[in-house]
Amino acid sequence: MARRPDTDYDVIIVGGGVIGASIAWRLARNHLRVLLADARAIGSEASTAAAGMLAPGGEFDQPSPMLDFAIGSLGRYQNFVAEIEADSGLPIEFRRTSAIQIALTHTELESLIVRAALQRTAGIPSTVLTKDQLHALAPLVRSDAIGAVHYANEAIVDAAGLMTALRAACLARGVTVEEQSRVTSIAATRTSTRALLGDKSIDAASAVISAGAWSSGINVTIDHHPYPLPRSYPMKGHLLGYRLPAGSIAATIRHDHTYVLQRADGFSIAGSSTEDAGFDRTIDPKIVADIAVRASSLLPALRGLQPESVWIGFRPATDTPAPNIGRVHSSRLWLAYGHYRNGVLLAPATCDQVCREISAALE
Numbered sequence: 001m002a003r004r005p006d007t008d009y010d011v012i013i014v015g016g017g018v019i020g021a022s023i024a025w026r027l028a029r030n031h032l033r034v035l036l037a038d039a040r041a042i043g044s045e046a047s048t049a050a051a052g053m054l055a056p057g058g059e060f061d062q063p064s065p066m067l068d069f070a071i072g073s074l075g076r077y078q079n080f081v082a083e084i085e086a087d088s089g090l091p092i093e094f095r096r097t098s099a100i101q102i103a104l105t106h107t108e109l110e111s112l113i114v115r116a117a118l119q120r121t122a123g124i125p126s127t128v129l130t131k132d133q134l135h136a137l138a139p140l141v142r143s144d145a146i147g148a149v150h151y152a153n154e155a156i157v158d159a160a161g162l163m164t165a166l167r168a169a170c171l172a173r174g175v176t177v178e179e180q181s182r183v184t185s186i187a188a189t190r191t192s193t194r195a196l197l198g199d200k201s202i203d204a205a206s207a208v209i210s211a212g213a214w215s216s217g218i219n220v221t222i223d224h225h226p227y228p229l230p231r232s233y234p235m236k237g238h239l240l241g242y243r244l245p246a247g248s249i250a251a252t253i254r255h256d257h258t259y260v261l262q263r264a265d266g267f268s269i270a271g272s273s274t275e276d277a278g279f280d281r282t283i284d285p286k287i288v289a290d291i292a293v294r295a296s297s298l299l300p301a302l303r304g305l306q307p308e309s310v311w312i313g314f315r316p317a318t319d320t321p322a323p324n325i326g327r328v329h330s331s332r333l334w335l336a337y338g339h340y341r342n343g344v345l346l347a348p349a350t351c352d353q354v355c356r357e358i359s360a361a362l363e
């Protein structure tokens with residue numbers, strides 16, 4: 001692969017969430033010299049906050065290129081995790097637990113069935129569960145639930161564990177990791193990029209902006225002209241963590257905007273909220289109480305239990321219906337941000353696309 005020996009790095013990656021860290025790791029695996037810069041620490045934002053559902057059936061109603069991208073990404077997950085485990089030496093919890101979307105009324109069940117039929121034509125497999133089948137599969141679900149749709153292919157990953165392993169895999173593959181290093185600007189041309197990290201200027205053949213909700217705050221020029229990036233902004237979400245007996249919730253349980261999933265050790269995550277509140281990091285007790293009520297209505301075993309932990313994160317939203325992934329014109333700058341509610345799910349496919357394009361451009 002052709003290198004630019006006159007530059008400090010082959011690629012600088014701005015932002016070390018699941019998107020940037022996976023791209024950095026993969027490029028370094030392909031023997032490129034990579035700098036991964038993060039304003040805080042690798043995995044300190046949305047990617048570690050995520051619940052870790054890998055769940056196209058909960059997210060997509062209609063056929064679309066983005067759904068195909070998501071299905072492809074889910075199909076890649078097992079290998080993605082295995083490769084990161086091998087490079088990092090750290091285990092990552094990834095399990096095909098499946099997911100169940102429950103119905104409380106006949107009208108609700110009818111509309112879930114119609115939606116599932118449409119989803120099946122788009123490539124998301126599912127089956128309809130009778131009341132008895134539902135309660136056999138999910139005995140903790142409220143007893144008046146009358147049926148459900150079961151998404152057998154869906155999975156969960158421990159997003160925080162994935163980020164710890166990705167950081168280690170990056171280091172093992174020789175990525176230069178610079179934490180507490182905010183990139184303020186990138187000047188890209190058709191042949192090179194220059195990034196400003198504090199008062200340091202770094203030259204790299206190519207650059208990737210993967211700074212999640214913060215991405216469009218970075219000043220960019222393309223061929224010396226200002227280039228306004230597509231807007232990114234935060235959609236805050238709260239999550240609650242409970243301790244339940246391990247194995248008591250086999251599949252992820254969903255109803256409307258509420259879900260509960262369980263990790264192998266019994267740690268159970270209930271979510272969520274969607275708040276247009278800027279980068280406000282405060283935990284709101286009213287929102288916590290609301291999620292606790294909704295979750296314990298779904299699973300009465302949670303009633304009266306205090307959450308062991310509560311946290312927030314900023315989903316990276318954009319004005320476009322899909323994330324911004326790809327090269328900016330013919331310059332050496334790539335964008336990889338705006339994955340909103342599905343960045344953990346979409347990481348393998350995003351990583352594949354960006355790495356393929358960058359490698360092709362360097363040839």
Ligand SMILES: Cc1cc2nc3c(=O)[nH]c(=O)nc-3n(C[C@H](O)[C@H](O)[C@H](O)COP(=O)(O)OP(=O)(O)OC[C@H]3O[C@@H](n4cnc5c(N)ncnc54)[C@H](O)[C@@H]3O)c2cc1C
Pocket residue numbers: 014015016017018019020037038039040041042043044045046047048049050051052053054181182183184210211212213214215218235236237238239271272312313314315316336337338339340341342343344345346
């Ligand atoms: C409550 C909640 C639940 C979620 N649940 C799920 C789920 O179940 N499944 C799923 O697939 N997705 C889920 N998501 C969405 C998922 O977390 C995001 O889509 C994904 O983490 C985005 O990854 P990212 O790498 O783009 O951003 P981030 O993880 O936010 O990483 C961006 C990084 O860029 C750094 N940065 C910012 N500015 C700069 C700068 N100027 N210079 C250098 N570095 C910078 C930040 O410090 C940060 O580390 C959830 C999100 C939230 C908030």
